[in-house]
Amino acid sequence: DAGVIQSPRHEVTEMGQEVTLRCKPISGHDYLFWYRQTMMRGLELLIYFNNNVPIDDSGMPEDRFSAKMPNASFSTLKIQPSEPRDSAVYFCASSLVSDNYGYTFGSGTRLTVV
């Protein structure tokens, strides 16, 4: 298995622009998670899906952030409009329901908003 695949690896954009981050989970995994990591706040859960349905989006910072999972093999995290404080590494992770090995993380997208 190729693991969790995220794209792009790096994104530099100007303030006010729309940013779309993409994730392909491991085939067969029922859960998909979006995390944001910064030096100040560590790893923060933004939203997670179970069988493509959003379960908890309480970590989404504000209405500028939205996430979708149209099918079991694809999810997007969108920021519109982007702001400099959104600069962070965004990780996608997936897991099985009864997986005792926790999550498998993607390589992350390093977002820089200037």
Added chain:
Amino acid sequence: GQNIDQPTEMTATEGAIVQINCTYQTSGFNGLFWYQQHAGEAPTFLSYNVLDGLEEKGRFSSFLSRSKGYSYLLLKELQMKDSASYLCAVSNGQNFVFGPGTRLSVLP
């Protein structure tokens, strides 16, 4: 509420043993995980404890006391490649809550 504490930084010498502590207070408990994260990379799974006691995997061991809300990760025979951040994470049955991570520097 949910709170996980770890030391921010630790330094140790190559070949030595180091213990990284984690204390937690979470609503619900379904296991405690340790992840390793090298700079610029994704976290990778190291160990999992759901029952009290010690789990050993090669040079790495992890201990859990549920009554005390306490875990530690023990790294033996330290190598330079062990320089990384170590994240403690608690599963509450629905998702993980991650600690702030401990940045370990291994010196020659």
